[in-house]
Amino acid sequence: MNFAVLGTGTVGRTVAARLHELGHHVVIGTRDPEATRARSGDGSFASWADEHPGIGLAPFAEAAASAAIVVNASSGGASLEVLGEAGAANLDGKVLIDIANPLDFSDGMPPTLLYCNTDSLGERIQHAFPGTRVVKTLNTLTAELMVRPGSLPEGTSVFVSGDDPEAKATAAALLKEFGHTDVIDLGDISTARGTEMLLPVWLRLWGALGSPMFNLKVVR
Amino acid sequence: MNFAVLGTGTVGRTVAARLHELGHHVVIGTRDPEATRARSGDGSFASWADEHPGIGLAPFAEAAASAAIVVNASSGGASLEVLGEAGAANLDGKVLIDIANPLDFSDGMPPTLLYCNTDSLGERIQHAFPGTRVVKTLNTLTAELMVRPGSLPEGTSVFVSGDDPEAKATAAALLKEFGHTDVIDLGDISTARGTEMLLPVWLRLWGALGSPMFNLKVVR
Numbered sequence: 001m002n003f004a005v006l007g008t009g010t011v012g013r014t015v016a017a018r019l020h021e022l023g024h025h026v027v028i029g030t031r032d033p034e035a036t037r038a039r040s041g042d043g044s045f046a047s048w049a050d051e052h053p054g055i056g057l058a059p060f061a062e063a064a065a066s067a068a069i070v071v072n073a074s075s076g077g078a079s080l081e082v083l084g085e086a087g088a089a090n091l092d093g094k095v096l097i098d099i100a101n102p103l104d105f106s107d108g109m110p111p112t113l114l115y116c117n118t119d120s121l122g123e124r125i126q127h128a129f130p131g132t133r134v135v136k137t138l139n140t141l142t143a144e145l146m147v148r149p150g151s152l153p154e155g156t157s158v159f160v161s162g163d164d165p166e167a168k169a170t171a172a173a174l175l176k177e178f179g180h181t182d183v184i185d186l187g188d189i190s191t192a193r194g195t196e197m198l199l200p201v202w203l204r205l206w207g208a209l210g211s212p213m214f215n216l217k218v219v220r
Numbered sequence: 221m222n223f224a225v226l227g228t229g230t231v232g233r234t235v236a237a238r239l240h241e242l243g244h245h246v247v248i249g250t251r252d253p254e255a256t257r258a259r260s261g262d263g264s265f266a267s268w269a270d271e272h273p274g275i276g277l278a279p280f281a282e283a284a285a286s287a288a289i290v291v292n293a294s295s296g297g298a299s300l301e302v303l304g305e306a307g308a309a310n311l312d313g314k315v316l317i318d319i320a321n322p323l324d325f326s327d328g329m330p331p332t333l334l335y336c337n338t339d340s341l342g343e344r345i346q347h348a349f350p351g352t353r354v355v356k357t358l359n360t361l362t363a364e365l366m367v368r369p370g371s372l373p374e375g376t377s378v379f380v381s382g383d384d385p386e387a388k389a390t391a392a393a394l395l396k397e398f399g400h401t402d403v404i405d406l407g408d409i410s411t412a413r414g415t416e417m418l419l420p421v422w423l424r425l426w427g428a429l430g431s432p433m434f435n436l437k438v439v440r
Contacts, residue, residue: 112337112338113337116336116337116417117332117333117336117337117420118332152439152440153439154439156439159421184425184428184429185428186421186424186425186427186428187424187427187428191421191424193420194420194421194422194423194424194425195421197336197417197418197420197421198417198418198421200337200413200414200417201379201406201411201414201415201417201418202414203414204406204407204411204414205404205406205414205438207406207407208404208405208406208407209404209438209440211440213440214438214439214440215438215439216436216437216438216439217436217437217439218425218429218434218435218436219372219373219374219376219434219435219436219437220372220429220431220433220434
């Protein structure tokens with residue numbers, strides 16, 4: 001399957017590398033590939049890309065155009081702008097897996113949410129791109145566990161929210177490829193409010209446990 | 221130990237009955253005990269009280285005055301008023317276990333939160349009653365599982381938030397009496413934002429699973 005992963009940060013790199021490892025064709029989208037490649041040093045995209053040959057890098061629009069499934073791994077506050085650069089025409093009819101959180105760091109740590117309770121990033125994206133089939137998922141755990149949940153000592157839960165049942169089935173199949181065993185369909189895209197609002201307790205759990213290597217299991 | 225449980229609804233009744241069963245002295249607080257007793261029929265307090273002799277019923281202030289530990293099991297939107305009726309003097313120096321959620325049902329189902337993200341009910345209570353040692357806990361699961369988590373097939377997690385370490389230790393000891401095995405201290409009372417903001421996904425999980433008999437386990 002052809003994937004575009006929008007975003008060159010830790011989340012985007014981790015998801016892209018795992019998709020590539022699973023045999024998918026992956027292009028990472030960025031605003032300006034030359035600028036992204038030009039940044040150097042430890043943790044730079046260039047040094048990561050050297051270790052991950054076979055993963056493409058292209059402008060957002062070109063990456064989205066090349067893909068059947070697009071993953072939004074940009075930072076939540078920039079996601080609508082990033083998707084606008086990707087272009088509605090390049091996203092039309094496609095499954096968009098939105099794993100971003102609308103975190104607001106402007107008042108320091110811990111961040112708050114840019115919007116919540118009566119709104120969510122997932123809904124804003126679906127509303128801005130009505131021809132795209134948005135599925136909110138994977139925004140409730142750290143990048144490494146998104147794609148390799150088997151690192152934890154037992155199975156845990158992930159959630160999908162979206163208006164299109166077929167798109168949610170596509171996302172769920174991908175989650176199972178990653179190793180997830182309990183995928184819970186919460187309902188339409190407005191249920192993304194619930195998973196985005198998990199972030200405050202998730203961030204506090206990270207603090208309390210001293211590590212982001214945890215996930216929630218819905219025991220029933 | 222002497223407990224006051226403020227609130228005559230399902231949550232208050234369930235917690236009061238369990239505390240009584242564990243050998244504690246329990247008085248339920250209500251605005252007007254005569255009015256509470258006068259309501260009749262299925263599910264009425266009177267019919268419940270008949271099956272639970274030994275649990276007292278008193279006005280909020282009297283109930284709070286009689287107790288070493290006060291449990292706020294009132295509906296979240298009314299909690300500050302209820303605690304005001306209980307009286308700051310009757311709450312002073314005491315551990316107040318706040319298990320309420322500030323749900324707003326005014327726009328129908330599912331409810332939203334009256335405040336969140338930069339505020340929480342737990343914080344508002346601590347701010348309004350600075351002499352009281354507020355611990356937010358147990359607001360993340362259904363009443364029956366608050367007090368009998370062993371009904372689930374495996375151990376799950378509960379959280380405590382509060383500014384006073386000794387009060388949190390008191391609450392944690394009570395949680396263990398109830399049967400909880402994984403009590404996670406999230407930090408000061410502002411971390412109640414995180415657990416109160418769990419409500420939207422909790423409510424959607426109830427819908428998706430068809431039952432409120434579930435809880436989260438933090439797998440790490």
